[in-house]
Amino acid sequence: MLKINNLCAKVGDNEILKGLSLEVKPGELHAIMGPNGSGKSTLAAVLAGRDLYEVTGGSVDLDGIDLLDLEASERAREGVFLAFQYPIEIPGVSNLNFMKAALNGKRAHRGLEPIKAKDFLEKVKECSSLVELDGRLRDRSVNEGFSGGEKKRNEIFQMAMLEPKLAILDETDSGLDIDALRVVSKGVNAMRSPERSFIVITHYQRLLEHIVPDFVHVLSNGKIVKSGGKELALELEEKGYDWLKEPSHDTSNA
Amino acid sequence: MSVFTDNFSATLPPPTRKSERWKYSPIAKLLNKEISISTEAAQGMNGWPESVLPNPVLNLDAYLVVFKNGVFEPTLSDLPVSDGVDCIPFSKMDQSGSLDFTNGYHQKEWIGELNETYRQDGLSLHVHRNVKVDRPIVIHHLTDGNNVASFPKHLIKVDEGGELNVVVWSSASDRSSGMYNGLLEASIGPNALLSLEKVCNEGGKVFHFSHEHIVQERDSKLKMHTFTIKGDWVRNELEIISRGKGTDSVFNGAYLPLGAEHVDNHTTMDHTSSDGTSSELYRGIMYGNSTGVFNGKVFVRPDAQKTNAFQQNTNIVADRGAAINTKPELEIYADDVKCSHGCTVGQFDLDALFYLKSRGIDEKAAKALLVEAFLADVLSSVSSTELCEEIMRLYTERHGW
Ligand SMILES: Nc1ncnc2c1ncn2[C@@H]1O[C@H](COP(=O)(O)OP(=O)(O)O)[C@@H](O)[C@H]1O
Numbered sequence: 203m204l205k206i207n208n209l210c211a212k213v214g215d216n217e218i219l220k221g222l223s224l225e226v227k228p229g230e231l232h233a234i235m236g237p238n239g240s241g242k243s244t245l246a247a248v249l250a251g252r253d254l255y256e257v258t259g260g261s262v263d264l265d266g267i268d269l270l271d272l273e274a275s276e277r278a279r280e281g282v283f284l285a286f287q288y289p290i291e292i293p294g295v296s297n298l299n300f301m302k303a304a305l306n307g308k309r310a311h312r313g314l315e316p317i318k319a320k321d322f323l324e325k326v327k328e329c330s331s332l333v334e335l336d337g338r339l340r341d342r343s344v345n346e347g348f349s350g351g352e353k354k355r356n357e358i359f360q361m362a363m364l365e366p367k368l369a370i371l372d373e374t375d376s377g378l379d380i381d382a383l384r385v386v387s388k389g390v391n392a393m394r395s396p397e398r399s400f401i402v403i404t405h406y407q408r409l410l411e412h413i414v415p416d417f418v419h420v421l422s423n424g425k426i427v428k429s430g431g432k433e434l435a436l437e438l439e440e441k442g443y444d445w446l447k448e449p450s451h452d453t454s455n456a
Numbered sequence: 457m458s459v460f461t462d463n464f465s466a467t468l469p470p471p472t473r474k475s476e477r478w479k480y481s482p483i484a485k486l487l488n489k490e491i492s493i494s495t496e497a498a499q500g501m502n503g504w505p506e507s508v509l510p511n512p513v514l515n516l517d518a519y520l521v522v523f524k525n526g527v528f529e530p531t532l533s534d535l536p537v538s539d540g541v542d543c544i545p546f547s548k549m550d551q552s553g554s555l556d557f558t559n560g561y562h563q564k565e566w567i568g569e570l571n572e573t574y575r576q577d578g579l580s581l582h583v584h585r586n587v588k589v590d591r592p593i594v595i596h597h598l599t600d601g602n603n604v605a606s607f608p609k610h611l612i613k614v615d616e617g618g619e620l621n622v623v624v625w626s627s628a629s630d631r632s633s634g635m636y637n638g639l640l641e642a643s644i645g646p647n648a649l650l651s652l653e654k655v656c657n658e659g660g661k662v663f664h665f666s667h668e669h670i671v672q673e674r675d676s677k678l679k680m681h682t683f684t685i686k687g688d689w690v691r692n693e694l695e696i697i698s699r700g701k702g703t704d705s706v707f708n709g710a711y712l713p714l715g716a717e718h719v720d721n722h723t724t725m726d727h728t729s730s731d732g733t734s735s736e737l738y739r740g741i742m743y744g745n746s747t748g749v750f751n752g753k754v755f756v757r758p759d760a761q762k763t764n765a766f767q768q769n770t771n772i773v774a775d776r777g778a779a780i781n782t783k784p785e786l787e788i789y790a791d792d793v794k795c796s797h798g799c800t801v802g803q804f805d806l807d808a809l810f811y812l813k814s815r816g817i818d819e820k821a822a823k824a825l826l827v828e829a830f831l832a833d834v835l836s837s838v839s840s841t842e843l844c845e846e847i848m849r850l851y852t853e854r855h856g857w
C-alpha cells in the first residue's frame with residue numbers, strides 16, 4: 203500500500219527527515235515512537251502534503267501513485283488522512299459544512315454526485331456516536347472552543363466520516379484522560395479493516411495497550427533506527443530512547 | 457441627451473496628498489477635471505444597457521427608485537404609494553414641495569461641496585410617525601457613458617417609532633468612465649429604525665465618491681452596511697452623530713478589491729449623548745495590486761457617559777502586491793465609558809488552509825470557506841437574507857470561488 207523510500211525533508215536549512223524508509227501493507231497498523239523533536243510530526247505532515255516542508259529526496263508511493271506529486275487535497279482524495287497533533291480552530295466554518303465539503307470533494311473525485319442531505323446526516327450520527335462526540339460540537343465552528351479531548355475526538359470523527367485508505371494519527375493520545383483515551387481507541391479499533399492501514403505516532407506506550415500495533419518503529423534524528431513487534435514498545439517504556447541514539451547525531455533539544 | 461459640461465478644478469480643486477483626510481487617496485492627479493452632467497432621464501429601457509438589470513437584487517421584494525447618470529428614471533421605478541410614506545424624486549416635486557427636513561448637514565468637505573454645486577436629482581423620503589414601511593426601498597444608480605458624472609443627493613427622515621430599510625446600489629456598465637458623487641442625509645427619530653445598505657458594484661472606470669451623514673435621536677437604531685463589490689476607485693465616507701440618549705449604531709463594511717482597484721472607507725462615530733452603543737466592523741481582503749484605506753474615528757464627548765463603543769478593522773492581504781493603510785482614531789472626553797478598538801493586517805491562515813485541504817477540500821473551495829467565515833460577522837446583521845445572498849453571490853462570482 204504505502205512505500206516510503208529514503209525520504210529527506212527540511213524546513214529552511216533545518217534538515218529534519220534524513221533518509222526515512224517504511225513499508226506499510228494493507229490492513230497493517232504501524233506505530234512510530236521516538237523522542238520529542240525526532241521528526242514524527244514532520245513525517246506525518248510531509249505525507250499529508252504540507253508545503254511548509256521541502257522534500258529534498260526520496261519517494262512516497264501509495265498504491266502506485268506518486269504521492270509527493272499531489273497537492274494536499276488530492277492526497278486526501280486518494281485516501282490519506284492525517285489526525286493532527288494540534289487540530290486547528292477555524293472560527294466561522296461550521297463543523298458540518300466542513301465535513302460536507304470534504305465528503306463531496308472526495309465524491310466528486312470519484313465521479314459521484316454530492317451526498318444527499320439525509321444520507322449525510324445519518325452518517326454524521328453514526329460517526330459521532332462512534333467517538334461519543336456531542337451533538338452541539340458537531341454544529342459549532344470547527345474546533346472552536348473545544349477542549350483538548352474534544353478536538354482529538356473530532357479528528358477521529360472526521361476520520362470515520364472520510365473512511366481513508368491510510369490514516370496517520372499524530373499523538374492522538376496526548377492530552378487525553380483515560381476515559382477519553384478509551385473512547386478514541388475504540389473508535390480507531392472499529393475502523394480497522396483488511397483494506398485500511400494506520401500509522402500511529404505516539405510518545406507513550408500507553409496508547410498501544412488499547413490500539414495494538416503490528417509493528418513498532420523508533421524514529422530518532424530523522425531516521426528509523428529500530429523496528430520490531432509490539433513488544434518493542436514495552437522495551438522502550440522501560441529503557442527510554444537514549445540507548446538507541448547515535449551519540450554523534452544527538453540533536454534532541456525539544 | 458442634453459449635457460452640461462464644466463471644469464471644476466479652479467473653484468473646487470480635488471484634494472491632494474497634503475490634506476490629512478486624503479493622504480492615502482490622493483485623487484487630484486487622477487481625476488479628469490472636466491465633467492459632463494446629463495440633464496435628462498434615460499427614456500426607459502431604450503436608454504438602459506443590457507448588461508445591467510434595472511433591479512439589482514432580483515429576489516428581493518422591494519420598491520425600486522432608478523436613476524440613470526444621476527437623473528430619476530420613472531418608467532423603470534416602482535415607488536411606494538401608501539399613507540405615511542412620502543417618497544418623491546426632486547425632479548418630480550412641484551415648487552411647493554420644499555425640503556424642510558435636512559438633518560443639519562453643513563460640513564463643507566470636498567465631496568459634499570461638489571455635490572451641492574452640481575446636484576441634478578435625488579430622493580426625498582419621509583416616513584411618518586410609527587409607520588413601518590412594508591418593503592425595502594432600493595435606490596439604484598446607473599452610470600453609463602464616457603466621462604459622465606452624476607450628483608445625486610438623498611434625504612431620508614424617519615419619524616418617531618418608524619421603520620425603514622433602504623438599499624443604495626450603484627452600478628456602472630463596463631464601457632463607462634467618469635464620476636459618481638452621492639450624498640445622503642438621514643435623520644432617525646426617537647425609537648425609530650433605519651437599515652441602510654450601500655452597495656457599490658461598478659464596472660468601467662468610474663471614480664466613486666459617497667458621503668452619508670446620519671443623525672440619531674434618542675433610542676433610535678441604525679444598521680448600516682457598506683459593501684464594495686466592484687469599483688475602480690472608491691471612497692466611502694460615513695458620519696454618524698448620536699444626538700440623543702440610548703442610541704444604537706451598528707455599522708459594518710466589506711471590501712475585496714482586485715487588480716489595481718482602490719477602496720477607501722472613512723468613518724466617524726460621534727457620541728454626543730449618554731448611554732449610546734456603537735459597534736463597527738469593517739473587513740477587507742486585498743488581492744492583486746489593490747490598495748486600501750480604512751480610517752475610523754470615534755468621538756465620545758463629555759456628555760456621552762456610559763457609552764459603549766466597539767470598533768474593529770480586520771484585513772487580509774492575499775497577494776504580495778496589495779496593501780492597506782488602516783488607522784483607528786479614538787477621542788474620549790468622558791470617563792465612564794467602555795471603548796475597544798483593534799486594527800489588524802494579516803495573511804490567510806495557512807494552518808487553517810492546510811487543515812481544510814488535508815480533508816480533501818481543494819485550495820479554491822478551502823479559501824472560499826475561509827472568506828465566507830471571515831465575512832460572516834459583517835453580513836450577519838444585513839436586514840434581508842435575499843440581499844445577503846446576492847452580495848455573497850456577487851463576491852463569489854467575481855472571485856471565481
Ligand atoms: N515549521 C518548522 N520550522 C522550523 N523547525 C521545525 C518546524 N517543524 C519542525 N521543526 C523542527 O524539526 C524537528 C522535528 O520536529 P517534529 O517533527 O515536530 O518532531 P516530533 O513530532 O517528533 O516531536 C524539531 O527540531 C523541530 O524544531
Ligand SMILES: [Mg+2]
Nearest residue numbers: 242243287373
Ligand atoms: Mg509531534
